[in-house]
Amino acid sequence: MLLDMPTTDKNQNRYWGWGYQNHEYDPHKASLFLHLLAQRFALNTLAPKQIPPTVEQFSIPKTKLSEEFIARWKERGLSLKNEDRLFHAAGKSYRDLIRIRTNTLARFPDGVLFLQDAKHLDSLFVDAKKLGITLIPFGGGSGVVGGTECVGPVNNTIVVVDVTKLDRLLSIDHTARTVRAQAGIFGPKLENELNRQGYTLGHFPQSFEFSTLGGWLATRSAGQNSTKYGKIENMVQSLVIHTPKGVIETHQVPASATGPSLKHLLLGSEGIYGIITEAVLKIHPLPQSQKFSCAFFENFEQGLTCVRTIMQADITPSVVRLSDADETSFFLDLMLSKKWQKKLLPHWFNFKGLGNHPCFMLIASEGQTTHTNFHLDKIRSLIRSTHGKLVPRKFAAKWKKDRFELPYLRDNLMDHGFFIDTLETAAPWSKLLGIYESMKLAFFEQKSHQLLMACHLSHAYKDGASLYFTFMGVQKRGHEIAQWEEIKDLATNVIMSQGGTLSHHHGVGYDHKKWMVQEETPVGIEVLKAIKKELDPEGLLNPGKVV
Ligand SMILES: Cc1cc2nc3c(=O)[nH]c(=O)nc-3n(C[C@H](O)[C@H](O)[C@H](O)COP(=O)(O)OP(=O)(O)OC[C@H]3O[C@@H](n4cnc5c(N)ncnc54)[C@H](O)[C@@H]3O)c2cc1C
Structure with a gap:
């Protein structure tokens, strides 16, 4: 259970992608996955690798911050360096990264304040008010909904307030x-x-x-x-x-x-x-033990029934993850290293009556060993009674090993001209299958983009769960943002029309803001705006986000 990951060194992070500059997703698996995608999209060859622009290639304008402000804040952590202004100009969504890769990011903050002491905030607010400076709070910058986007009038002066020095x-x-x-x-x-x-x-x-x-x-x-x-x-x-x-x-x-x-x-x-x-x-x-159960189901609906049954039987697993058939197929392609395993598995699926498109589920139980074992037994018996076929736990070990690595694979895909975006929601059990099926149908019926959709359930509750969708396709070169917008609109409209929430855990930011009127009633929106007006009457903080 101990993770023992090295402490994050933000200075070594990629501005154009995920994680550390000197770290890659397993090259063998990346190549395998890229060729598989190329095959699925009937491409003869992979698009040549695109090299992201260097910091020097961005036209980052001269800062609009006054000499007076710079003099006062330089010794309290203000940076005007281009690499800092670039890193803090966007988050890590597909839209963010594609704009960086194509050098089409329109706005950059005028400076980045690496906040040294929370006590400095009072005088920062005073200066921001006096000089008309917009402030954008910033943590790791891993947000995927445009929450740290520089928006507002183009001549606004913007300072990003990076909080990562307050890290004790x-x-x-x-x-x-x-x-x-x-x-x-x-x-x-x-x-x-x-x-x-x-x-x-x-x-x-x-x-x-x-x-x-x-x-x-x-x-x-x-x-x-x-x-x-x-x-x-x-x-x-x-x-x-x-x-x-x-x-x-x-x-x-x-x-x-x-x-x-x-x-x-x-x-x-x-x-x-x-x-x-x-x-x-x-x-x-720290839990004494963590144990996984892994199983396959004939279809997604059966898997949903199993997870619901477990959750409603007063069992509290820690990790619950049910993949649909497409995600299962990608997972198996990446996880099974031996050719014979890939060959044999379909026969086993047929033998077990799982058909050709089975869905993989993993569930973990953790805590005191007696608790873990008790819950594990109950989980396994409920998997059997809901028609799941149990398989060895080593499938879970593969998932666990790869779970923090997978985001690096997105960079490989983008390097070679693939579109990839993710989106999530949550809904009551009675609506989950409807959302999933409507999404499948909407993407099957649209003809503008050649796309693959994969989905998994995670974060389960007694009354519902979250669904996480991944869309992959071939980038429309020169029209990447328009393509992203069309896909985002299509998927989000399905979620909203089928009774899902706009977001279970990514947030609203800039990208989801236009749908907030469907999430909340007009009075609800007014309340959220009124609180903003009360706490931040001059609108200094993160304008253009949420409401
Ligand atoms: C590959 C990948 C995987 C992800 N997986 C998950 C996941 O499993 N679960 C999940 O929930 N999310 C996930 N996310 C989304 C993202 O990591 C989360 O939204 C995360 O909580 C953002 O934290 P951050 O420190 O990076 O915040 P930032 O990206 O820096 O900021 C996000 C928002 O919070 C505000 N903010 C940041 N710090 C502060 C502060 N101290 N005070 C006030 N406002 C602040 C910012 O203004 C912005 O609006 C994932 C993103 C990526 C790219």
């Missing part, structure tokens, strides 16, 4: 089992320090290595073990947020009934209400 674990309360940490701490540092003291937070988003506590809180993130530990909003006991109106520190208690929950209004605020600087979170003893 401050204290652990062993009696209450809580940790207090600064918001800029990256996943590995927080988890490693907790592990050393025998604890885990239990929050492992796929972006774990390159995202921060503040970013998780600001976007209401969900980790891969969320079915047991909850989303980040279920873990947080209290938080400190600096707004232009003043500091709010929510009461540090396990529960209360003192009117509406202010804490929950601030969670998910995506930098529009204030800058989160600290939080107290629940922690758990």
Whole structure:
């Protein structure tokens, strides 16, 4: 269970892709996957590898920050370096990366303030108000919904406030089992320090290595073990947020009934209400054991029934992941290294009555060994009773090994001219299959793009679950953004029309904002805007996002 990942070094990160500059997805598996995609799209050859532009090739305009501001903030962490302005100009969505790769990013921040001390925020807000500067809070920059996008009038002066220097674990309360940490701490540092003291937070988003506590809180993130530990909003006991109106520190208690929950209004605020600087979170003893069950189902519907049955039987797995037939097929292509395994498996599927398009599921149980074993037995018996066919756990070991590596594969795909984007939602059990089938139909019926769609269920609840879609296709060179927009619109419209939420864990940002009127009633939107007006009357913070 110990992850023991090296502490994140943001200076070594790619501005044009995922993760570390000197790290690649397994080249053999990447090549295999690329050729498989080429085959699926009937391409004779792979498009030649595109080399992203160097920092020097971007036309980053001269900063609009005044001499006065620069003089005052330089010694408090302000950087005007082009590499910093470029890295902080976008997040990590397909739209972000394609604009960087094609050198079509229109706006760059005028400076990046590497915040040294939360106490500096009061004077920063005063200066921003006086000089008309827009402030964009920034954690790891791993967001995928345009949450850190530089938007607003073109002559706005923009400073990105990077919180990652505030990265200390401050204290652990062993009696209450809580940790207090600064918001800029990256996943590995927080988890490693907790592990050393025998604890885990239990929050492992796929972006774990390159995202921060503040970013998780600001976007209401969900980790891969969320079915047991909850989303980040279920873990947080209290938080400190600096707004232009003043500091709010929510009461540090396990529960209360003192009117509406202010804490929950601030969670998910995506930098529009204030800058989160600290939080107290629940922690758990490191699990003694973690055990997986793996199974195949004849179709996605059967798998959904199995997950629902498990969740409604008062069993709390930690990881739940059910892939549809297309995702299963990609997973097997990447995970099975031996040719004979790939040849034999279809025969086994047929022998077991699973047909030609089976769906793979993995479920983990973790905690005290007695708890793990008890739940594992129950899970396995429910898998059998819902027509699942159990397979060895080594399938899960392969998934576990690759889970933080897969984002690197997106870079390989983009290098060779493939479109790849992901999108997620959540809905009650009664609507999940409808969303899935409507999405399949919508993509089958559209003729503008040659696309493959894969889907998995993760983050399961008693009353519903989250679905995560991946779309892959061939890039329309010269029209990459228009292509992305069409696909994004099509998929999001399906989700909204079928009763799903606009986002289960990525957030709203800039990209999803136009659909918020379908997510909330007009009065609800007015309330969210009124809070913004109250906390940030001059609109200094992250304009153009959420509402
Ligand atoms: C490959 C990949 C995999 C991903 N996997 C997951 C996943 O499994 N689960 C998941 O939930 N998400 C996932 N994401 C999305 C992303 O990692 C999350 O949204 C994450 O929570 C963002 O954290 P960050 O520190 O990178 O924030 P940033 O990207 O820097 O910022 C995100 C938003 O939060 C605001 N913000 C950041 N820090 C603060 C702060 N201290 N105070 C106020 N506002 C702040 C920003 O203004 C912005 O609006 C993934 C993204 C990628 C690219």
